[in-house]
Amino acid sequence: FDAYGNLISSDNDGDHRGESERLVHIVEGSDAGWRANWQYGKYTDPKNNGYKVWMDEKLFVPRWEGQAAYIIPPIVNFHNGPTGMAYNPGTGLGKDWLNRFFLVEFVGDPGRSHIWSFDLKPNGATFDLGTDQDIMSGVLPTGLRFGPDGALYFSDWITGWGTKNYGRVWKIDVTLEKNDLEAERKETQRLMVLDYTNESTTDLVAYLKNPDMRIRKKAQFELAERTFWGYRALKKVIREEQDQFARIHAIWGIGQIAAQKASKAKPLLDLLSDNDPEIIAQASKVLGDVRYLEAGEGLVPLLKHKNAKVQFFAAQALGRIKHEEAIEPLLALIERNADKDIYIRHAAVLALSRIGKSAPIVRLVNNPNRSLRIAAVLVLRRMQDDNVASFLQDEDEYIVAEAARAINDDWSIETALPALANTLTEKRFTSEPLLRRAINAALRVGGEKELDNLIAFAKRSDVAGNLRGEALAALGTWSEPSVLDRVDGRYRGTVKRDSSMIRSKIEKEIPGFLKENDSEILVGITKTLSSLNINTHNDALFTLMRTHNSELVRATALEALGNLDYGNMEAVMQSGMRDKDQNVRAVAVGLIAKMEISKEKLPTIIDPIFKSGSTREQQRMLGVLGELPLEKSENTLQKLIQKANRNQLDQGIILDLIEAVEASKSASLIANLDKLKSGGHTVDSYSETLYGGEWWPGRTVFNSNPTAQCVRCHAIDGAGGKVGPPLDNIANILSREQILESLIEPSKRLAPGYGSTTVTLKDGQVISGILEEETKDELILRTSDAEPMEIAISRIEKRENGLSAMPAMGKLITKRELRDLMEYLSSLKKD
Numbered sequence: 161f162d163a164y165g166n167l168i169s170s171d172n173d174g175d176h177r178g179e180s181e182r183l184v185h186i187v188e189g190s191d192a193g194w195r196a197n198w199q200y201g202k203y204t205d206p207k208n209n210g211y212k213v214w215m216d217e218k219l220f221v222p223r224w225e226g227q228a229a230y231i232i233p234p235i236v237n238f239h240n241g242p243t244g245m246a247y248n249p250g251t252g253l254g255k256d257w258l259n260r261f262f263l264v265e266f267v268g269d270p271g272r273s274h275i276w277s278f279d280l281k282p283n284g285a286t287f288d289l290g291t292d293q294d295i296m297s298g299v300l301p302t303g304l305r306f307g308p309d310g311a312l313y314f315s316d317w318i319t320g321w322g323t324k325n326y327g328r329v330w331k332i333d334v335t336l337e338k339n340d341l342e343a344e345r346k347e348t349q350r351l352m353v354l355d356y357t358n359e360s361t362t363d364l365v366a367y368l369k370n371p372d373m374r375i376r377k378k379a380q381f382e383l384a385e386r387t388f389w390g391y392r393a394l395k396k397v398i399r400e401e402q403d404q405f406a407r408i409h410a411i412w413g414i415g416q417i418a419a420q421k422a423s424k425a426k427p428l429l430d431l432l433s434d435n436d437p438e439i440i441a442q443a444s445k446v447l448g449d450v451r452y453l454e455a456g457e458g459l460v461p462l463l464k465h466k467n468a469k470v471q472f473f474a475a476q477a478l479g480r481i482k483h484e485e486a487i488e489p490l491l492a493l494i495e496r497n498a499d500k501d502i503y504i505r506h507a508a509v510l511a512l513s514r515i516g517k518s519a520p521i522v523r524l525v526n527n528p529n530r531s532l533r534i535a536a537v538l539v540l541r542r543m544q545d546d547n548v549a550s551f552l553q554d555e556d557e558y559i560v561a562e563a564a565r566a567i568n569d570d571w572s573i574e575t576a577l578p579a580l581a582n583t584l585t586e587k588r589f590t591s592e593p594l595l596r597r598a599i600n601a602a603l604r605v606g607g608e609k610e611l612d613n614l615i616a617f618a619k620r621s622d623v624a625g626n627l628r629g630e631a632l633a634a635l636g637t638w639s640e641p642s643v644l645d646r647v648d649g650r651y652r653g654t655v656k657r658d659s660s661m662i663r664s665k666i667e668k669e670i671p672g673f674l675k676e677n678d679s680e681i682l683v684g685i686t687k688t689l690s691s692l693n694i695n696t697h698n699d700a701l702f703t704l705m706r707t708h709n710s711e712l713v714r715a716t717a718l719e720a721l722g723n724l725d726y727g728n729m730e731a732v733m734q735s736g737m738r739d740k741d742q743n744v745r746a747v748a749v750g751l752i753a754k755m756e757i758s759k760e761k762l763p764t765i766i767d768p769i770f771k772s773g774s775t776r777e778q779q780r781m782l783g784v785l786g787e788l789p790l791e792k793s794e795n796t797l798q799k800l801i802q803k804a805n806r807n808q809l810d811q812g813i814i815l816d817l818i819e820a821v822e823a824s825k826s827a828s829l830i831a832n833l834d835k836l837k838s839g840g841h842t843v844d845s846y847s848e849t850l851y852g853g854e855w856w857p858g859r860t861v862f863n864s865n866p867t868a869q870c871v872r873c874h875a876i877d878g879a880g881g882k883v884g885p886p887l888d889n890i891a892n893i894l895s896r897e898q899i900l901e902s903l904i905e906p907s908k909r910l911a912p913g914y915g916s917t918t919v920t921l922k923d924g925q926v927i928s929g930i931l932e933e934e935t936k937d938e939l940i941l942r943t944s945d946a947e948p949m950e951i952a953i954s955r956i957e958k959r960e961n962g963l964s965a966m967p968a969m970g971k972l973i974t975k976r977e978l979r980d981l982m983e984y985l986s987s988l989k990k991d
Contacts (some may be wrong), residue, residue: 174556217593223502229534230541231563232506236289239265239276240881244303246313249373251344252306254334262295262304263311267873268320268966269349270300270916271930271942272884275332285472285503296332298930298942307331308352310345319916348372348606356382361393368397368406379408384416391417395427407443415446425452432458437467442451444470448477456483463493472507475521479511487512487520494535509535513542522547525554533559541566541573542603549579561594568597569648577601581610584617595627600646603634608658611665612639618684619669625678632673632684636691638662674700679710686713690720697777698726705732718744722751722851742774749773759792766796775812782816786823794829797821801832812852815975823930846904846970849979850896857977858984867972868981876988885911889990896986902979906966912935917941919951920958931961 207441218224223233244264248257257277265274275296280287296314304314316328333339348370356364356378367379383390390413397410406409411428418425431443431453444462447455455477463486471493478486486763490508497504505592512521524536533551537559540548551563560583567576581602589595602610617623618631634646641671666688668942673685674697682704682957689697698721706932718736726732729751736748749769757765769781785793800817809817821829829954862870873884880886890899910931911919918928919939929941932948939951939959969978 192744226558228565229502229505230538230565232502237287238278238289239263239274241266241268241273244301244305244575246304246306246312247373249306250370251341251348251372252310252312252779253332254338254340257334257598264301264304264314268300269884270298273297273300275301275304282469284468284501285507286501294947299330301330308349310341310348323827334715344371351375351378351641354378361386361389364390365393365397368401368409369403370405374407376405380413381416384413387417391424398427398431404436404438407436407439410740411439411442415450418446418450418452420450422450425450426454428452429455429458430558432462437465437470440465441467441469441473444473444477448473448480451481453481453483456481456485460486460489463489468501468504471504474505475504475511479507479514480514484515484517487515487517491520491524491532491535494531495529497531499531503979505531505535505538506710508539509542512539518543518547521545522550525550530556530559534562537562537566544571544573546573546576548573549576552583556747557589557591557594560589561591564594564597564601568601568645570650572650577605578607578610581605581613583615587620591623592624592627595623596630597647599627599634603638603641603646604652604655606638606655608665611635611662615665615669618681620670625680628678629680629684632688635662635666636684636688639692659692663694666692667694667696670694670697671700674704679708679713682710682713683716684709686716686720690723693724694767695724695726698724702726702728702732702735706735711739711744714739714741715744715747718747718751722747722754725754737813742776745774746776746780749777750784752781753784753787756913757792762792763796770800770809770934775810775869776854778810778813779816779852782813782820784821790824790826793820793824794826797824797826797829798832799827810852811848811850812979814848815852815979818848833964846900846975846978849975849982850900851979851982853979853981853983855980855983855987858980861973861977861981862984865973865977868969868977870981887985887988889988891986891989896982899985900982903969903981906968910961915961918960919956922957923953923955976991 217227217228219231219233221233222236222239227233243266246262248260248262250258252258260277263276263278263918265276267273268615274294276292277295278292279290281290282288295663300320301314302317304312307313311331313331314330314332316330318327338615339345349366351367351370351372359367359379359382361383363378363381365455367375368383370376370379383394386393394410394417398407398414401407401410411431414425414428425447428443428447428756431439434440434443440462444455444459447459459478459481460483462470463478465471465474475490475493478490492513494505494508497508499505518540521536521539521543524532527533527536533554533556537548537551540551548563548566552560554560554563564580564583567573567580578601580598581604583589583594583598584602586937589598599614602614614631614635618628618635620628634641639657639662641652641655643651668866670685670689673681676682676685686704687700689695689701701717701721701724705714705721708714708717714736718732721732733748733751733755736751737745739748741743748879752765766781766785768779773781785797797817797820800809800932801821804814804817818833821833824830861868862874862876871880873881875881875886876888894902912931912933915931916928917931918926919941920926927941927949929940929943929949932942933940937953939953940958941949941951942947969981973981
């Protein structure tokens with residue numbers, strides 16, 4: 161809250177609609193981890209639905225041309241991990257620190273946590289960030305508050321997660337020569353401890369002018385409790401007092417009383433013609449808050465006031481009292497604003513939706529003014545009015561996309577979904593947000609017409625390959641769509657349809673799709689054939705698998721043939737195992753389980769794979785062995801265990817061997833694994849994850865795994881958090897073993913600048929600080945001294961690193977995920 165009580169940071173109710181009345185979002189949107197999670201989500205992956213929308217449509221970015229109109233974007237992406245914010249109440253610290261906010265940036269490590277001071281500067285109906293100053297670091301602050309004495313106090317968790325049952329409270333204050341509010345602070349401290357119920361009404365009125373907001377509020381609340389004498393005093397203040405603070409608190413006090421009886425707000429009507437715009441704005445706000453219906457006539461002219469803040473609160477108030485006569489003036493405000501101040505637009509849209517009359521809004525469908533048509537879509541979205549579908553015919557594709565968002569997203573306007581699905585038939589659209597929602601609408605409606613349109617859309621050569629692939633992917637799930645929305649991830653429920661219609665419709669189109677050159681389309685149609693169990697084109701898939709230049713197409717075709725029980729699987733498998741790409745060969749290996757191979761013949765297939773096959777192929781083969789009947793796989797698994805114990809197997813397949821043996825449920829085989837695995841969470845317990853991972857799944861673990869959340873703290877190529885060190889060059893700095901150690905025992909190895917350490921010297925001296933640099937000869941610690949302290953290794957008797965803010969990954973993700981993550985991190989090298 162600012163000095164006048166205006167909300168400057170607010171929760172958004174979780175639906176991105178901006179229900180709160182005054183949204184600036186100084187802090188909202190700063191979480192780099194969320195942003196990166198969303199960035200790598202996929203529309204077609206049910207686990208990640210919605211994330212890609214957030215990133216691709218740049219909902220987290222401060223306002224930019226073309227951004228979705230329905231959101232209230234942040235004015236700035238501020239610091240990470242806010243755990244406390246305080247505003248100087250008016251007598252804190254010194255004059256240099258008045259009108260400033262103080263924010264805790266908690267990132268779990270004292271070396272990277274800060275307390276920031278910032279201020280705001282007005283910009284229309286909202287604010288811009290003014291100055292931003294780092295006032296404290298090197299401790300682990302978790303919250304802060306101004307004390308009665310005017311100093312700023314904050315709690316310190318010391319080293320963080322391992323700290324139990326103790327902490328510190330620090331005091332931040334100005335120096336004596338800067339304490340230019342000393343007298344005011346002493347008076348505030350005296351007034352803070354008064355029993356205000358014993359104070360006279362005259363004294364309470366005087367306190368409304370106090371420079372400290374805390375004192376003013378105490379007086380305001382006590383006067384509001386005195387509903388007779390207090391009310392009379394508050395009315396007198398708003399009429400006769402010149403002090404702005406006193407008048408504002410009197411307005412709020414009258415609002416408290418009027419909340420119980422709206423007619424008590426009548427004295428505020430006269431303030432709507434005041435000379436002070438702040439007084440007008442606050443009076444308008446309170447009149448709306450208490451729903452004082454008689455205020456409408458006085459509020460409407462304020463929509464033309466020269467002050468944007470007055471316009472904002474007048475619009476909000478008119479919406480709260482549902483003043484129908486304000487509809488046309490609100491539309492005129494939107495037209496004058498011309499989308500320049502989105503907070504003005506938000507206030508007017510919210511007011512019109514609360515008034516709730518759709519007819520004048522629907523009539524805007526052909527209005528020549530673009531701002532009015534955008535606002536109309538936003539109003540109808542809030543009203544959940546299916547007339548928003550009429551805007552799907554707008555000449556402006558941005559407005560059509562906004563209508564598509566209104567129809568598909570959040571709770572959806574289901575009666576308008578058919579109209580949205582029908583936009584697939586129009587060739588003028590190229591907007592990806594629009595077309596993805598149209599594809600999704602066709603899938604959700606699920607009628608024959610929508611099916612025909614979706615197939616026709618997938619066939620269009622003038623549409624981008626990724627969108628055609630998305631259409632084919634949707635067709636593949638037609639009979640049983642995901643319970644999660646393909647676009648925004650909201651739960652839509654279970655839908656099951658007869659697959660006969662989709663099969664008959666798509667059948668005649670399949671040859672055309674199979675002749676396409678675009679790999680995304682070929683992958684899409686291949687997966688559709690597999691999911692719909694259409695096996696009449698297996699020969700064409702076999703040809704693709706043998707001849708196409710895309711390894712992804714070949715692998716997808718090969719996997720589909722296995723799922724479709726192709727008659728000549730032995731030829732398919734042999735061709736796949738001769739493929740130049742190891743991933744295709746690995747898919748071929750996986751088909752062994754689908755073939756009737758005798759126990760005697762099995763070794764002739766398996767042995768060459770473990771002799772000369774790639775790690776990926778061997779891993780896949782072990783997965784197959786885990787699925788085969790024990791009588792076929794037991795001898796092979798036993799031999800592999802023996803080889804592993806003699807270090808004759810690739811380290812990259814040890815984890816797969818362990819899993820295959822455990823899957824066999826053979827007590828004798830499992831008993832032989834003791835030498836390959838051990839319990840606990842030390843590095844030795846995870847040595848099998850050092851090798852054998854896959855780069856792309858590892859990248860996905862880093863960026864998207866909701867448990868690991870690596871990217872929340874670490875950045876690569878500038879994308880990610882700043883809590884931990886950037887990892888662009890980690891593989892040139894640390895060996896695989898050292899990287900694994902950092903993942904499994906994060907407190908054992910500290911990155912310079914990112915953790916605290918305590919050393920005990922041989923002479924008994926104990927020194928604590930942030931590790932700045934470490935060489936084979938010395939440590940450099942940043943302590944409370946002005947200059948870093950250099951400590952020779954030869955002088956150190958004992959060293960204890962502070963607990964890392966990073967959790968041990970072995971406890972959070974599977975060994976397979978850890979192995980993939982290792983592969984990805986081990987590839988990060990700068991030239």
